[in-house]
Amino acid sequence: MSAGLNRQRVRWAWIALLPMLTVLAAVAGWPLGRTIWFGFTDAALDRLGEWQFVGLDNYIGEFGGLAKDSDFWGAARNTLVFAFLSVTLETVLGLIVALVINHPSPMRTFLRAAVLVPWAIPTVVSARIWGWMLNDQYGVVNHWLVQLGLIGAPLAWTADPSLSLFTIVLVDVWKTTPFMALLILAALQMVPTDCYEAARVDGVPPSRVFWRITLPLIAPGVAVAMLFRTLDALRVFDVIYVMTSNSRHTKSLSIYVREQLIDFQLIGAGSAAATALFFVIALVTILYLGFARRRMAEGAA
Amino acid sequence: MTRTARRAMAPQALMATALLCAAAAQGATLKIACTGLGKELELCREAAGAWARKSGHQVEVVTTPNDASERLALYQQVLSSGSDKIDVFQVEINQVGLLGNHLLDLRAYSKGVEKGHFESMLANSTVGGKLVAMPWFIDAGLLYYRRDLLEKYKQEVPQTWEQLKATAQLVQDAERKAGKDKMWGYVWQGRAYEGLTCNALEWVASHGGGTIVDDKGKVTIGNPNTVKALTTIAGFVGTISPTAVLNYAEEEARGPFQNGNAVFMRNWPYAWAATQAPDSPVKDKVGVAVLPRGSGDGARHAATLGGQALSVSRHSKNAALAADLVLYMTSAEVQKDRAIKGSYNPSIQELYKDPDIRKANPFMGSLLRTFTSAVARPTAVTGSRYNQVSSEFQNAVHEVLSKTAKPEEAVARLNTRLNQLSRGGRW
């Protein structure tokens, strides 16, 4: 392609980008900028007009700084553990589900609709349903586990500190696996069928087909799905809020931010915490993208 | 314009002006935010409608989320942005301190009528000397017990926490041996939320440990009675209370009790109506008493104060009218109506002697003593930092209960933390 043509393409690219960028800047720019700004002040919700610039006090200050708040670090730990477990499980399960749906069968439509149900139910409702099902006294899960002899006595799924985070992960995986499954399915369906034709003609066994042909071709789609799931998992809020409230064992960074902003009315500290969360997520994202890019470069070679 | 024409126009002009004035006087529409709960919403609408008819203005009811924390967030958005979208707010009594800066001082309009309400409610409705809310109805923690089980095993209603433990253990073990293997001794609210603050305040105050922060602003939680209280209750978890109690809120506790699987329950008065519902397995088997006290000096019976109040926004365009609406809705007349129709406990003391109310709610008379001696959470003195205080307290207690921290250490840490928060008692 000639240089002149390329320059024209680049010009057209910017024109095509303009609508989306304008909308995003207008809608996201102000709120985000404001949040970062407030992180440097001591604004509080009950006296919003009278705030003062306090520099980095909210981050590394002697009193009330994030660096010294053990609650913040605990929440950070919970969030990272949760995100890692959750996304890993969802990807594996989502892949399995997508493969099952992709398999031609009269059940396909029904399967696809059924699989979407967890994602479709509002989180606050599904978290409540699970809370109810996992109840130690009259929950159906404990009831059946005891009946089947798998456990001796009902477990306190959401109260026991050693179990609660894991329970939250399970409930979240149940809810968001459809998201992964649907995106991976889309990727599977965009693989040109002649690839499979060629493999069949050559007599390549199905497992080889899967690992050598399918996976690499759907890898970019899976990667994007994982990326967004990771972003969401790092910002997890609803399921923890509904199931275990403010318990320190399961508090995530988003819950910490909300606590600061709304329960404690500390706009300054809360905004600083939100910005800190942003940096945590940005860091994870950059690491992830770097890793993914390297893997794909290896895969191409 | 000729003089004749001007004179001809005069009466029309006068009439036009008169009409305009009449329209303005009639025009005000007030917006009140009540909680959107079944019976409560109905009663709110009725009372607001009655006032509207009386005063000639309009009242619109704005529905709000059920969750108290969500409601707080919504109120904060509306109030802190100076919006006049809502004039009157229904506020939890422990959130008045938080919102205090945005609320109108009602003393200018109340003419002293607030003196008929419970002292503790008024204390929590006053911020910086200003009466920013009028109490509407009151709640306090109660001990529910299975009268039939206590009779069966010839036990008395426990007066101290030790007696409760002994009785609960005895009945629980005996019932389990007799085949009711789901039986537990005592269920309460142990989840890390505001309800735990209420429960824990009862334990601490009943052992003579004070009320976290006294009304002069001094942090009083760091004392041996607090440690004793927490140690005692921590001993319940896993023995007479299921481990899962650490994630119970009000309904999770009511479930097992109502199904007949608990001997004692700590809950708010609302649970009474539920346990006496026609299909309740424990109908007519339930009794209510004051919560036990500790044993030792300073020990007393203590029940945490709850309830709701009505406030006027400082940014309201119709402040005087809104205040009038509030005073009407919290008046004895309306509170009596709510007590009879919805079992809402009035915040006006002398209504407890009212024969009509006592006939409709025989249960209410016995609550008077509990209400008058109810322990208030330190929301007035800690003001906008109350939620932080509550959060630190809840978490410290939860750690002790879940055995992830020793009582002495947790209390010491809590004390330090609260002192930091209090900026040396100045809040």
Next chain:
Amino acid sequence: MKRNVWATLYWPVAALIVLASVFPLVYAIATSLKQGNALFEPTLWVDAPTLANYATLFRQQSFGRNLLNSALVSAGVVALSLALSLLAAWALGRVNFRGRGVLMLTILSASMFPQVAVLSGMYELVRALGLYDSLGSLLIADLVITLPFTVWVLVTFMSQLPKEVEEAAMMDGLGLFTLIFRIFMPLLWPAMVATGLLAFIAAWNEFLFALTFTISPEQRTVPVAIALVSGNNAYEVPWGSLMAASVIVTLPLVALVIYFQRHIVAGLTAGSVKG
């Protein structure tokens, strides 16, 4: 031989997937048909089923109106997101220019802030635009949630489309918009449907912005209406009505999925590119 193993595994695994996905909803439906104390018993069978909860829902609140509002907002958000993203995806996915990587990351960063932190800034924006207490406020607020996602997904899939298609189009002298909307879009149909569905559900279930930016019952959307579903007292979780509401809310989404199934299949046959 191997193919038979997969085939026999298919049915039990599919059954397990359906069971795991749908069981909680079935349990919820059973609960929605119970009343009073039956709620506290862990059985699936309902002794005395009643539709009272559903009736209460429509009687107590303007639920029908709420459903309409949600549908309007979600459809609007999806349409807008997909249109804007499709254009942007061509630029970001197929044209190599300086600052592309940085731009992608900047777009992504809009998804890195917790919703609650963005809330007050959004609230100010909405009030400044005069959109408070109207569906328009939700339209713009939800774009913050859906745009980064739709852009990234479409960029990924768009960049995988073969170059030959574009070269052929240029040879034929087709303009940019024709290229994107008449040629690329049909090829991307599975991705667009998947993304559109997920974005629709995200906008449909969005709660925090909807709660904060609307206050009149006529402007409220479904998740807020569910949060307002009331029980008999302050603490009671109104299971019956809540589950009834959830069932009503989930069904349109399921119907949508079934409807769009057919389009994904159609897209498949249109999408095969030879040579």
